[in-house]
Each structure stands twice: as C-alpha cells, then as structure tokens.
Amino acid sequence: MVYKIGDTAVIDNSRNVTTGMVTVTATTDFVSPNGNTAGRPGSPTTGQMYFDTTLDKLLTYNGTEWK
Secondary structure (H helix, E strand, O other), rough: EEEEOEEEEEEEOOOOOOOOOEEOOOOOOOEEOOOHHHOOOOOOOOOOEEEEOOOOEEEEEOOEEOO
16 A cells, blocks of 8 residues: 655555455455346446356446446
C-alpha cells in the first residue's frame, strides 16, 4: 500500500487492502469479486470485473454485456 504523509510517499507492505470490490494483499494477490453466473452484479459499471465460477472465467463488463 502506498500513501502520502505530507509530500512523502510511504510504502507499507504489512497489511491487506480491501474495498467493496477488490482485495489486494501485501504480497502480490489480487482477488476480484467472484461467484456463479446467477450472482453477477445486477447493475455493473463499464470495466467492472467478475470471476464467474460457473464458467471458470474472468469476465469484464463492456457497458452492454459480460465478456
């Protein structure tokens, strides 16, 4: 994780960062939202990613459909 204190950039690799959408760990992991096809977000935004466990595939919403 990188954050600023004043004008100084601080790199802190000691913790995980989780938002409502993505988990990024202090190592090198990136975990996207995931679940079966029926669990895909109902109102996705363009560029949103979702790992579909039914299809075993990482999908991206292009503004019209999941691809």
